[in-house]
Amino acid sequence: MRTLTFFISLFLISFANNSFSQNLIVEEQPVEKDTITYKTGYGLRIGADISKPALAFFDKSYTGLEIVGDYRISKRWYIAGEIGHEKEITFEQFTTSTSKGNYIRLGANYNTYNNWLDMNNEIYVGGRYGFAIFDQTLNSYTPNVTTGSTNVPIYFPTSPITTPITETGLTAHWLEFLIGIKVETFKNLFIGFSGSFKVAVNIQDQTGFKTLYAPGFNEVLSSDTGFGFNYTISYLIPFVNK
Template sequence: MRTLTFFINLSLFLSILSVGAQNIGINKEQPKDTVIYKTGYGLRVGVDLSKAGLSFFDKSYTGFEIVGDYRVSSRWYIAAEIGHEEEITFEDFTTSTAKGNYIRIGANYNTYNNWLDMNNEIYVGGRYGVAIFDHTLNSYTPNVTTGDTSVPIYFPSTPITTPVTETGLNAQWLEFVFGIKAETFKNLFIGFSGSFKIATVIEDQTGFKTLYAPGFNEVLNSSTGFGFNYTLTYLIPFVNK
């Protein structure tokens, strides 16, 4: 009888402890994750490595480009590129050179959702580009006609090699940009982008069509063009948010 009474009392005691422990677990506040990851807001500047590489391997091309952007919000960046190019274009009957300076300015929108403290980008953007350049017709072989319809047009075997230069030509265009930037080390980024360009103004040398405009690249018959760059940039953070 005493044994039965002992087990009954022990069961009631354990039940009371169990209910109390559950109540404590319910009422106790769970600690919240208070860690906030911040990223740098500031000026990011660097160079286009592709132009340096092309200048080294292609003797008909010389160029450099400085790139930069400034972060204005969690997604938006003001972006710009400024540079200088000189390109010799070889055609079947002409050789010409375009040389000048350019600037492109616009904005990028980062579509990538970073994890934790990552600071990478997959972005889309737009640019407005302006170039001031000189254009030289280095040599050309004119087509010759005698006026006699029975004699076909022909090209002389000896080209004309007296250069003809026109300065102060102007080019303007719009760009649609897609690119990526990856932070490889703290504040150091490697990036790649491609662009589709639509010319709004490209001035031609008198008597000769512009085949290449600095900053725009090769001018296609449709007044469109393509571009790409491979960049190395460094972020100078002004504030962390």
């Protein structure tokens, strides 16, 4: 009887020890690493600024069209630029003028946003060099008149001069700094917004009249600076996935 009890006890101890050893083996097995690699498209992204036709719809003194594009050259950097045409009628207290012409802006964007997994969004900062060729027309103006007599003060006639004066081939050069976002809403389709601060390098004036608006630069402030913004929709043509 004692012998049978001994063998039963030995069997239970061996069984428990074997089960415990198997658990240790299972627990000590290394966890396999995730080998999935997420890639994003590198290529040409091209689109348009949809704010300009929207502005033209509500403001009949303005027309404009801008094509935007960028090309990704690394994980963070994009070569970027815009090309467009604008016409703006500016109304001042004693003048009405029209500026129209073509422009181009070239530069680069740097993406500061760390995307998750296969996301392809941007929060970026960038810089541009801008150049425009435009025509300036002084549509009407009211000159100040003086008789040369100290007893008669300078005055403005009630009727403005309405004979247009046009000067063509004026140029503008400027630098701008911008910040913006781009969000991939559907596969390879992006919507974006950006704002920019512009500093004039050289903006030519019409003879006898200061340029108030330059295509691509927008309104020229008295400090020779300006501001801009755009709302874009664009599509990425991926050449390679990295």
